Amino acid sequence: MEQVKVSSKGQIVIPKPVRDALNLTEGAKLTIELRGQEIVLSKDPAWRKLQSAAGPELMNAFADFKKLERDREDSRP
Numbered sequence: 391m392e393q394v395k396v397s398s399k400g401q402i403v404i405p406k407p408v409r410d411a412l413n414l415t416e417g418a419k420l421t422i423e424l425r426g427q428e429i430v431l432s433k434d435p436a437w438r439k440l441q442s443a444a445g446p447e448l449m450n451a452f453a454d455f456k457k458l459e460r461d462r463e464d465s466r467p
Contacts, residue, residue: 404431425464 394402404414412433414420423430 425460 392405392408394405396402408414414433419434420431421434423432
């Protein structure tokens with residue numbers, strides 16, 4: 391687990407090993423999500439790119455499934 395400092399402007403630096411592991415380059419877009427007392431940064435999930443190809447019903451069902459999965463993870467001790 392890596393630790394980072396928050397600057398006076400609210401910025402953080404993502405450590406190089408993490409950037410390399412996720413292939414993050416300048417201009418990469420991340421999603422930030424607040425889960426209780428945690429901040430979760432993630433690359434735009436690949437399944438979202440399917441949104442234009444798949445119907446809205448399928449994408450909504452998948453999003454609901456992912457939310458249930460996150461809720462289950464969050465409830466673990």
